[in-house]
Amino acid sequence: xxxxxxxxxxxxxxxxxxxxxxxxxxxxxxxxxxxxxxxxxxxxxxxxxxxxxxxxxxxxxxxxxxxxxxxxxxxxxxxxxxxxxxxxxxxxxxxxxxxxxxxxxxxxxxxxxxxxxxxxxxxxxxxxxxxxxxxxxxxxxxxxxxxxxxxxxxxxxxxxxxxxxxxxxxxxxxxxxxxxxxxxxxxxxxxxxxxxxxxxxxxxxxxxxxxxxxxxxxxxxxxxxxxxxxxxxxxxx
Amino acid sequence: xxxxxxxxxxxxxxxxxxxxxxxxxxxxxxxxxxxxxxxxxxxxxxxxxxxxxxxxxxxxxxxxxxxxxxxxxxxxxxxxxxxxxxxxxxxxxxxxxxxxxxxxxxxxxxxxxxxxxxxxxxxxxxxxxxxxxxxxxxxxxxxxxxxxxxxxxxxxxxxxxxxxxxxxxxxxxxxxxxxxxxxxxxxxxxxxxxxxxxxxxxxxxxxxxxxxxxxxxxxxxxxxxxxxxxxxxxxxx
DNA sequence: ACAAAAGTGTTGTTCGTACACCCATGA
DNA sequence: TCATGGGTGTACGAACAACACTTTTGT
Numbered sequence: 001x002x003x004x005x006x007x008x009x010x011x012x013x014x015x016x017x018x019x020x021x022x023x024x025x026x027x028x029x030x031x032x033x034x035x036x037x038x039x040x041x042x043x044x045x046x047x048x049x050x051x052x053x054x055x056x057x058x059x060x061x062x063x064x065x066x067x068x069x070x071x072x073x074x075x076x077x078x079x080x081x082x083x084x085x086x087x088x089x090x091x092x093x094x095x096x097x098x099x100x101x102x103x104x105x106x107x108x109x110x111x112x113x114x115x116x117x118x119x120x121x122x123x124x125x126x127x128x129x130x131x132x133x134x135x136x137x138x139x140x141x142x143x144x145x146x147x148x149x150x151x152x153x154x155x156x157x158x159x160x161x162x163x164x165x166x167x168x169x170x171x172x173x174x175x176x177x178x179x180x181x182x183x184x185x186x187x188x189x190x191x192x193x194x195x196x197x198x199x200x201x202x203x204x205x206x207x208x209x210x211x212x213x214x215x216x217x218x219x220x221x222x223x224x225x226x227x228x229x230x231x232x233x234x235x236x237x
Numbered sequence: 238x239x240x241x242x243x244x245x246x247x248x249x250x251x252x253x254x255x256x257x258x259x260x261x262x263x264x265x266x267x268x269x270x271x272x273x274x275x276x277x278x279x280x281x282x283x284x285x286x287x288x289x290x291x292x293x294x295x296x297x298x299x300x301x302x303x304x305x306x307x308x309x310x311x312x313x314x315x316x317x318x319x320x321x322x323x324x325x326x327x328x329x330x331x332x333x334x335x336x337x338x339x340x341x342x343x344x345x346x347x348x349x350x351x352x353x354x355x356x357x358x359x360x361x362x363x364x365x366x367x368x369x370x371x372x373x374x375x376x377x378x379x380x381x382x383x384x385x386x387x388x389x390x391x392x393x394x395x396x397x398x399x400x401x402x403x404x405x406x407x408x409x410x411x412x413x414x415x416x417x418x419x420x421x422x423x424x425x426x427x428x429x430x431x432x433x434x435x436x437x438x439x440x441x442x443x444x445x446x447x448x449x450x451x452x453x454x455x456x457x458x459x460x461x462x463x464x465x466x467x468x469x470x471x472x473x474x
Numbered sequence: 475a476c477a478a479a480a481g482t483g484t485t486g487t488t489c490g491t492a493c494a495c496c497c498a499t500g501a
Numbered sequence: 502t503c504a505t506g507g508g509t510g511t512a513c514g515a516a517c518a519a520c521a522c523t524t525t526t527g528t
Contacts, residue, residue, distance in 0.1 A: 004285070010249060048244045076316060088241060177491075178506085183508085204505075440525070441481085443479080444481095462516095
């Protein structure tokens with residue numbers, strides 16, 4: 001099966017940067033590494049690619065294995081291929097970032113996966129180049145969310161506009177004008193108003209909405225502008 | 238040196254989608270494959286990654302080897318990892334797209350590299366999944382050029398605004414209003430006016446400009462808007 | 475003088491922001 | 502009835518597209 005001669009073959013891994021949102025803060029899902037080197041240290045969830053898998057298949061498999069979740073929003077981020085990134089043996093890693101509804105995850109029997117949510121800003125130091133992967137994923141998340149409606153993947157099926165706004169504000173570490181935000185969001189036609197209200201956070205209550213899946217898919221690549229002055233908000237950290 | 242047990246190791250390649258602009262049309266640089274399988278067929282320029290290289294190093298090396306050019310604009314596109322993409326042996330390819338000043342290349346002694354420029358729309362069918370790579374690269378080029386000033390990398394050091402406009406029109410297969418285009422471009426502060434004029438294409442002559450490198454680097458990540466209605470122009474083909 | 479392309483000026487419209495104000499409801 | 506957050510209306514300003522018009526120069 002090895003027919004190109006004189007070339008070195010290497011291991012391929014996938015690593016997933018998994019983001020969640022608890023209603024207040026952006027979180028990052030990490031696991032305790034179960035084998036050497038660095039056994040017991042925190043890392044991204046990852047795994048080696050199998051013989052008959054595409055990289056995307058592998059990322060989905062790893063994610064399902066660890067969280068029980070299928071059909072998660074998953075996007076290829078970048079390849080990390082420094083020859084010395086893994087001290088054991090050269091391993092090239094394809095990094096993915098994933099957006100999941102944290103509530104769906106909590107209901108899964110995640111048992112002994114040793115996975116844990118961390119506040120994005122309070123995550124521990126990770127093995128290898130995983131810190132760099134997280135940094136890049138944060139950047140890409142901000143970039144992409146400024147242009148495309150990906151953040152809905154972090155919310156439950158029903159959500160209110162103030163919840164959506166809190167999410168955007170968490171991502172960009174800023175506050176937006178409530179009144180303009182709701183009008184902007186509604187004007188896209190991406191939301192369908194539901195009859196019920198959420199009265200948890202206010203006396204008046206805020207209507208629930210759900211995503212218009214057709215519009216979402218159709219307009220996914222269009223540019224939108226929920227985020228004012230995105231230029232100034234795309235910095236690191 | 239193989240210490241993770243029970244995992245399969247595979248070949249890693251890089252493939253470069255190289256774009257150029259001849260003043261009229263967008264072109265694609267292809268090479269005749271020099272070894273089996275598919276020897277003699279057209280393909281992207283690529284090569285296997287070496288033991289001590291990062292993927293970026295490998296892409297730069299391949300590009301220099303084939304074109305003689307260093308310091309080329311190069312961006313990681315996506316990993317192509319279908320298990321059967323290469324019929325000989327599993328090979329995972331990291332695709333890069335490159336933008337080069339076609340005139341710099343023509344002056345190089347490209348000798349027996351068997352490389353040739355094709356009009357983007359008249360390129361021959363390529364081996365493996367290279368057609369798919371080109372399709373994706375075109376899409377990414379349009380996407381990114383709508384937001385960031387990458388197309389300057391396709392032009393010589395000195396260029397006129399009508400030339401720049403022709404480039405944008407070539408990329409998006411549309412025509413823009415000349416008057417609005419030049420004002421928009423100049424308002425970014427990215428260009429420095431030179432004293433000479435190009436009188437090739439008109440009696441009045443158009444001033445040459447060069448890129449303000451500092452501004453370019455500083456504002457590279459900012460969004461710009463040379464392209465009206467980008468939403469409608471990002472389709473395939 | 476004329477043609478032809480480069481580039482400036484002007485105008486109406488659209489879009490975004492800021493902010494005053496009204497609405498619904500639990501306490 | 503008051504406090505609180507949800508949501509609408511309005512008004513100003515910046516940005517943009519459309520297009521009339523001037524400028525330059527080779528023939």
